[in-house]
Amino acid sequence: MSETRKNQYLTFSLGEEAYGLDILKVQEIKGFTSITPIPNTPPYIRGAINLRGTVIAVLDLRARFRMPIAEYTKFTVIIVVKMNQRIAGLVVDSVSDVVDLGDGDVRQTPEIGKHADARFLQGMVASEDKLVTLLDIDELFDEGEIPAAASHGRSGEDSKQVER
Amino acid sequence: MGRDSGEKGGIDLTPFQEMFFQEAGDLTADLEAGLLRLDSGHRDAELLNAIFRSAHSIKGGAGMVGFEGICRLTHSMEGLLDRMRGGLVPIAGPLIDLLLRAADALKESIAAAHSDSAAPAGEQALIAELDLLLENPTAPVEPAGTPAGDNGSTSRLYRIRFEPSPDVFLKGMDPLRVLRELSGLGVLHKVEADLSRLPDLEDLNPETCYLGWELEMESDCNRARIEDVFEFVRQGALIRVETDDAAPQAGQAAEPAPPSPIAAAGQRTSAATSDSSSIRVATEKVDRLVDLVGELVIVQSMASAILHNLTPSRVGELKEAMAEIERHTRELQERVMSVRMLPISVVFGRLPRLVRDLASTTGKALELEISGEDTELDKAVVERISDPLTHLIRNAADHGIETPEQRLKAGKPAQGRIHAAAFHEGGKIVIEVSDDGRGLDAERIRQKAVGRGLIDPGDEMSEPQLHSLIFHPGFSTAETITGISGRGVGMDVVRQNVASLGGSISLASRLGEGAKFRIKLPLTLAIMDGLSLGVGSETFLTPLVSIVESVQPKPGQMKTIAGGGELVLVRREPIPLVRLHRLFRIDNAVTDPSRGLVVIVEIEGKRIALLVDELKGQQQVVIKSIETHYRRVEGILGATIMGNGRVALILDLAGVLKLAGGGGQWPSTPRPEELAAA
Numbered sequence: 001m002s003e004t005r006k007n008q009y010l011t012f013s014l015g016e017e018a019y020g021l022d023i024l025k026v027q028e029i030k031g032f033t034s035i036t037p038i039p040n041t042p043p044y045i046r047g048a049i050n051l052r053g054t055v056i057a058v059l060d061l062r063a064r065f066r067m068p069i070a071e072y073t074k075f076t077v078i079i080v081v082k083m084n085q086r087i088a089g090l091v092v093d094s095v096s097d098v099v100d101l102g103d104g105d106v107r108q109t110p111e112i113g114k115h116a117d118a119r120f121l122q123g124m125v126a127s128e129d130k131l132v133t134l135l136d137i138d139e140l141f142d143e144g145e146i147p148a149a150a151s152h153g154r155s156g157e158d159s160k161q162v163e164r
Numbered sequence: 165m166g167r168d169s170g171e172k173g174g175i176d177l178t179p180f181q182e183m184f185f186q187e188a189g190d191l192t193a194d195l196e197a198g199l200l201r202l203d204s205g206h207r208d209a210e211l212l213n214a215i216f217r218s219a220h221s222i223k224g225g226a227g228m229v230g231f232e233g234i235c236r237l238t239h240s241m242e243g244l245l246d247r248m249r250g251g252l253v254p255i256a257g258p259l260i261d262l263l264l265r266a267a268d269a270l271k272e273s274i275a276a277a278h279s280d281s282a283a284p285a286g287e288q289a290l291i292a293e294l295d296l297l298l299e300n301p302t303a304p305v306e307p308a309g310t311p312a313g314d315n316g317s318t319s320r321l322y323r324i325r326f327e328p329s330p331d332v333f334l335k336g337m338d339p340l341r342v343l344r345e346l347s348g349l350g351v352l353h354k355v356e357a358d359l360s361r362l363p364d365l366e367d368l369n370p371e372t373c374y375l376g377w378e379l380e381m382e383s384d385c386n387r388a389r390i391e392d393v394f395e396f397v398r399q400g401a402l403i404r405v406e407t408d409d410a411a412p413q414a415g416q417a418a419e420p421a422p423p424s425p426i427a428a429a430g431q432r433t434s435a436a437t438s439d440s441s442s443i444r445v446a447t448e449k450v451d452r453l454v455d456l457v458g459e460l461v462i463v464q465s466m467a468s469a470i471l472h473n474l475t476p477s478r479v480g481e482l483k484e485a486m487a488e489i490e491r492h493t494r495e496l497q498e499r500v501m502s503v504r505m506l507p508i509s510v511v512f513g514r515l516p517r518l519v520r521d522l523a524s525t526t527g528k529a530l531e532l533e534i535s536g537e538d539t540e541l542d543k544a545v546v547e548r549i550s551d552p553l554t555h556l557i558r559n560a561a562d563h564g565i566e567t568p569e570q571r572l573k574a575g576k577p578a579q580g581r582i583h584a585a586a587f588h589e590g591g592k593i594v595i596e597v598s599d600d601g602r603g604l605d606a607e608r609i610r611q612k613a614v615g616r617g618l619i620d621p622g623d624e625m626s627e628p629q630l631h632s633l634i635f636h637p638g639f640s641t642a643e644t645i646t647g648i649s650g651r652g653v654g655m656d657v658v659r660q661n662v663a664s665l666g667g668s669i670s671l672a673s674r675l676g677e678g679a680k681f682r683i684k685l686p687l688t689l690a691i692m693d694g695l696s697l698g699v700g701s702e703t704f705l706t707p708l709v710s711i712v713e714s715v716q717p718k719p720g721q722m723k724t725i726a727g728g729g730e731l732v733l734v735r736r737e738p739i740p741l742v743r744l745h746r747l748f749r750i751d752n753a754v755t756d757p758s759r760g761l762v763v764i765v766e767i768e769g770k771r772i773a774l775l776v777d778e779l780k781g782q783q784q785v786v787i788k789s790i791e792t793h794y795r796r797v798e799g800i801l802g803a804t805i806m807g808n809g810r811v812a813l814i815l816d817l818a819g820v821l822k823l824a825g826g827g828g829q830w831p832s833t834p835r836p837e838e839l840a841a842a
Binding site for chain 1: 702792803810
């Protein structure tokens with residue numbers, strides 16, 4: 001009867017598949033808004049949006065996982081996640097519940113990944129008849145995409161200074 | 165010596181040390197300014213008291229937070245100043261020189277303490293020199309030539325270590341240019357690159373500089389001249405210039421051979437220099453902000469209340485409330501931005517000292533006049549305008565102003581006048597540096613430009629056009645030619661620096677009468693006057709300052725050249741065409757230039773023509789950073805939020821130019837649709 005730590009995950013879906021994100025990394029959920037494409041970026045970066053005055057990049061998870069692109073509907077949602085000091089958006093089909101998942105429930109992802117690259121995946125959990133694949137956010141953006149170190153803000157905008 | 169422990173008697177002094185550094189900056193500036201006034205002849209008691217107080221405050225602060233070295237240096241200075249104000253020591257030129265050197269050493273020691281490194285070597289020597297004088301007040305002070313200014317014409321061996329800042333390339337500087345300029349000053353016996361910080365190829369970021377150099381050079385230039393070469397790459401760099409030559413100074417208390425405080429240049433400072441991350445704000449500015457926000461809250465809750473019980477008859481009230489909210493918000497925006505504004509005296513304050521040193525190194529008589537030092541600019545602009553401004557002043561002193569003999573012969577007063585002025589004009593800040601020296605020689609410029617292949621011998625150019633050639637990248641070299649400035653990293657870098665601030669520089673000159681350089685800057689970096697361009701369903705903004713004109717070309721004006729490039733002929737001048745719709749992969753855009761619009765922009769002296777669908781209007785936009793939460797994107801300067809809440813990208817024309825030069829296409833990344841098909 002060991003104590004398993006329970007972590008909360010926000011579950012969402014891409015097509016038929018269910019995925020989960022550590023709730024602590026989720027800042028908010030935004031309805032789909034108009035995205036401005038940014039040139040010279042990887043194809044899975046849809047562009048930029050306005051988040052209450054801050055400009056953040058939006059990544060299309062389907063594209064990231066090399067799934068066929070879906071039509072954006074009124075259920076399409078942008079999950080705003082935070083990684084270190086940076087915020088970014090993830091476009092997903094729809095969001096479901098927040099679930100408690102214990103450490104002990106997490107299984108290793110099988111070798112044969114269906115769509116997603118193995119390195120994005122933290123593991124899989126069975127939850128209410130569904131198989132939820134847990135994602136590692138920090139891996140979603142390539143090393144070169146979002147530098148780990150703090151940026152040099154070049155405008156008059158307040159950017160939170162990262163402590164050294 | 166280093167920073168004395170941050171703990172004293174169990175208390176962590178670090179936050180107090182930070183406060184000390186903040187205040188010490190102002191106090192040392194006051195100290196130096198006071199000494200300079202003393203130097204120019206003022207002798208009143210209040211001035212001496214003020215200088216004494218500055219030294220005293222620094223001493224007290226340093227002592228409290230555990231900086232013993234600084235404490236002792238200021239103690240000696242204070243002692244001397246006390247005697248001076250008591251009339252016990254005659255105030256003479258050499259004495260003031262000594263104190264100025266001590267003030268320099270003080271600044272160095274404070275910087276060293278701030279970046280946690282060892283105190284500069286000359287500190288002890290200066291303390292000794294000051295103490296000697298304290299004990300023997302009537303002993304003549306050896307007029308040690310400013311260490312940077314020994315005019316000895318003997319050849320010296322210099323050992324130089326140069327490690328540029330890792331982001332030197334991003335600032336547009338090429339360290340090799342610096343090395344080349346050095347090679348023009350003497351004979352380089354050894355140039356050794358230090359590759360120790362070079363990472364593996366996979367980890368290599370081509371935009372970062374990992375290199376350093378060890379050089380040995382024989383030169384008969386003085387140290388100041390050598391150090392000038394590093395002027396534009398100084399920030400964030402490690403520069404050490406050492407010479408073995410024991411300066412031929414008679415007298416005791418001469419500096420020991422190792423680099424003197426003034427000469428030992430930049431440490432890799434983390435926070436100490438001008439780029440500090442905090443601001444001092446006048447309390448009344450903050451008070452007015454508090455009032456304004458208060459009023460805004462009131463009006464907003466009024467509007468809220470009206471909305472709560474909205475009836476058609478109250479719509480008028482609501483409109484009024486909204487109008488008032490808009491007024492308050494606009495004022496709030498202005499006032500908040502003004503919090504970031506600093507008076508330009510922050511930068512102008514360094515000029516008297518600079519001119520004084522220049523006068524002694526060049527042997528010319530120079531008078532500096534300053535006006536408009538209360539003019540306020542955004543903090544970021546102030547910090548970055550310092551280098552170009554210094555460069556212009558140096559030029560004026562080095563090349564503009566003639567020697568006293570030459571001036572007298574020309575019927576001018578022996579003392580040359582340099583005037584630095586700042587003022588607001590037309591919503592911009594204007595900074596002018598003018599001198600009454602020899603002015604620019606247009607004919608010489610022409611010859612030099614022809615010699616460099618910048619213009620053809622047959623080209624017709626007016627005098628102003630010839631003058632502005634000095635800003636051309638190909639123009640400057642390490643040689644100095646009278647009448648024109650040229651020092652390797654020259655006027656083109658000044659122009660680039662000014663351009664990177666969103667400003668422009670122009671000049672006017674009359675041969676024999678002098679020259680006037682005029683820098684125009686936006687009030688703040690965060691806001692830009694932009695022109696919206698429509699391309700397909702997207703909107704892009706481009707800085708208004710870069711726009712030359714826009715035309716709708718007739719089919720006959722379009723030409724293609726071998727290799728696929730396209731040109732637009734505007735009044736017979738061929739301008740390369742950049743198809744924005746292709747560059748940004750935008751569908752549904754106008755592809756036929758004669759149906760759309762061609763906007764001609766000028767960037768870095770080059771003109772390009774951007775093909776767009778339409779002009780959507782001119783507006784002032786707040787520049788939002790893409791880099792903060794994503795990364796730097798080539799060709800994009802930043803973003804802004806339009807009235808409809810959407811993000812619009814601001815073009816970085818230099819980046820667009822670079823990308824277009826690569827065939828007018830972004831590196832080809834497949835689009836998601838293309839990907840899924842795979």
